[in-house]
Amino acid sequence: MSEPAPKPRLRLALWLPLILFGGLFALFVHGLTAPADTTVASAFVGNPLPQFDLPAAADDRPGLATRTFRTGRPKLLNVFASWCVPCAAEAPQLATLAQAGVEVDGVAIHDRHDDLARFLAANGNPYAAIGRDDQRAVQLAIGSSGVPETYVIDGRGVIRYQHIGDIRPEDVPKLLAKLKDAASPGAGT
Amino acid sequence: MRAALAAALLLAFAAPVAAQENVPPAPYAYRQLADPDQEAKAKALMVTLRCVMCQSQSIADSDAPIAGDMRSEVRTRIAAGEDPEHIRQWLIARYGDYVTYTPQVKPITWPLFAAPVVILAVAALLLRGRFARAPQRDDGDTA
Numbered sequence: 001m002s003e004p005a006p007k008p009r010l011r012l013a014l015w016l017p018l019i020l021f022g023g024l025f026a027l028f029v030h031g032l033t034a035p036a037d038t039t040v041a042s043a044f045v046g047n048p049l050p051q052f053d054l055p056a057a058a059d060d061r062p063g064l065a066t067r068t069f070r071t072g073r074p075k076l077l078n079v080f081a082s083w084c085v086p087c088a089a090e091a092p093q094l095a096t097l098a099q100a101g102v103e104v105d106g107v108a109i110h111d112r113h114d115d116l117a118r119f120l121a122a123n124g125n126p127y128a129a130i131g132r133d134d135q136r137a138v139q140l141a142i143g144s145s146g147v148p149e150t151y152v153i154d155g156r157g158v159i160r161y162q163h164i165g166d167i168r169p170e171d172v173p174k175l176l177a178k179l180k181d182a183a184s185p186g187a188g189t
Numbered sequence: 190m191r192a193a194l195a196a197a198l199l200l201a202f203a204a205p206v207a208a209q210e211n212v213p214p215a216p217y218a219y220r221q222l223a224d225p226d227q228e229a230k231a232k233a234l235m236v237t238l239r240c241v242m243c244q245s246q247s248i249a250d251s252d253a254p255i256a257g258d259m260r261s262e263v264r265t266r267i268a269a270g271e272d273p274e275h276i277r278q279w280l281i282a283r284y285g286d287y288v289t290y291t292p293q294v295k296p297i298t299w300p301l302f303a304a305p306v307v308i309l310a311v312a313a314l315l316l317r318g319r320f321a322r323a324p325q326r327d328d329g330d331t332a
Contacts, residue, residue: 040241043285110212110254135215136258143283145241145255 042143042151042162049077049157050141054131057108057116064105064131072155074182075103076175078127079139081111082119084147086166091123093167098126102179106130107138109147150175154182217264218257224268231264234273237290238263238280247290 049066056063069075078094080087098104106127108116116130133139142151142159152161152175161178163171222228232249238259240251248256248263259280266276280288292298 038244040244040284040287042283043281044283047282112211115211134212135261136255137262139255140259140262140280140283145284 039164040145041164042145042149042159044143045151045159045162047159049153049159050138052131052138052141054107054133054138057106057111057113057130057132058120058125058127059117061125061127061130064107064129066157068105068129069153069157070155073103074152074154074160074179075105076179077142077151077153078104078106079109079142079144079147079149079151080106081109081147082115083111084109087148088119088123090148090166090168091126093169093172094126095124096169096172097167097175100176102176103128107133109133109136109139152178152182214254215258215261217261217268222264222268227267228264230273231260231267234267234276235260235263238277239288239290241284241288 049069051066053065054063069077076094076097094104104126106129108130111132111134120127131138144151144162146164148166150163150167151159152163154160160182161175163175167175222231235249236247238248240246240248240253240256240259242253242255243251246253246256248259263276266279267273277289277291281293286293286295292301294302
């Protein structure tokens with residue numbers, strides 16, 4: 001300020017704040033306009049299922065334990081609840097998968113016996129077993145942050161893939177492919 | 190129009206979401222530990238853990254059902270004598286670094302920890318130049 005005329009070397013230093021401002025402005029505009037991705041993917045994919053033994057949530061299906069996943073065949077583990085609207089929306093897709101010969105096991109989150117029975121009666125019951133997780137112990141242990149989520153578990157009980165949100169009809173081939181991957185030699189038994 | 194649609198959707202979801210609270214909450218979701226020291230440890234940890242549902246709140250602040258279950262998990266583990274940092278690592282292994290508000294020292298966070306040091310170093314260099322020149326300039330100004 002005390003200097004009457006800036007030296008040429010100082011010109012860049014004078015512009016630098018404006019350039020920084022422009023860069024930050026562009027960054028903030030991008031951050032404000034780009035749709036936020038609020039899904040929290042599980043960091044636990046690739047790990048074996050933690051130890052659990054959940055009691056049965058429905059009268060006509062057994063409960064769910066870690067050992068039931070070590071059968072040598074890949075399965076789907078579906079985290080759901082009767083109070084969850086998208087869970088009803090994905091029911092037909094789970095039925096399709098079950099008809100294709102996939103074993104689907106369910107973990108019912110914060111669910112009451114009667115509510116669940118009504119949900120299964122209304123939307124069909126594609127599950128081979130349904131464990132009752134009243135305190136989200138299993139949900140937290142596998143890094144699931146909401147319902148519905150579907151995990152591909154290989155024949156050794158290792159989590160191979162996580163699908164977040166309801167299964168849409170177009171997601172079915174992808175899940176079947178992931179199940180096939182999980183069954184491939186070298187990965188499973 | 191879009192606002193009305195959003196409001197209608199919210200209303201449609203409100204009833205089923207409330208239904209998950211028909212099940213009694215986990216034992217330590219809304220109850221403190223009997224031992225004040227353990228509760229203080231649990232609280233200190235819980236305010237630094239992110240609720241994975243309402244993602245701008247800590248699990249200590251959030252009323253989301255999943256936050257209650259996370260609090261109960263934390264308190265149960267603290268009561269069992271588990272180290273708070275071990276519990277944090279357990280959650281990071283499942284939800285990633287996103288679940289903790291306390292930045293972890295990892296290659297990607299090095300700039301975060303190095304920045305203050307670098308800024309202080311640059312400031313010291315600049316000030317040194319200025320202080321070294323200052324007497325000469327004073328002479329010039331007073332003359």
